[in-house]
Amino acid sequence: MGPICPTCHTGRLQPRAVSYVQWLGESLLVVHRVPAVVCDVCGERVYDDRAMRHLQRLLMMSNLDVVVTSRPYYLA
Numbered sequence: 001m002g003p004i005c006p007t008c009h010t011g012r013l014q015p016r017a018v019s020y021v022q023w024l025g026e027s028l029l030v031v032h033r034v035p036a037v038v039c040d041v042c043g044e045r046v047y048d049d050r051a052m053r054h055l056q057r058l059l060m061m062s063n064l065d066v067v068v069t070s071r072p073y074y075l076a
């Protein structure tokens with residue numbers, strides 16, 4: 001069992017591979033199979049810190065001016 005969700009205080013955070021999605025101006029950056037924990041009740045998700053650092057380094061090497069965050073950027 002994972003830790004209690006800090007948002008809904010009901011669900012548990014479960015490790016899952018999810019897609020990281022972020023708008024870059026008019027382009028959509030999508031990275032598949034990013035390790036994260038996801039609440040099984042409210043869907044709150046937090047991306048893995050190491051994966052975010054790795055992704056940030058890749059983006060910098062690509063000269064993409066992007067700051068990734070461990071908190072998701074929900075699509076409207």
Ligand SMILES: [Zn+2]
Nearest residue numbers: 005008039042
């Ligand atoms: Zn929750």
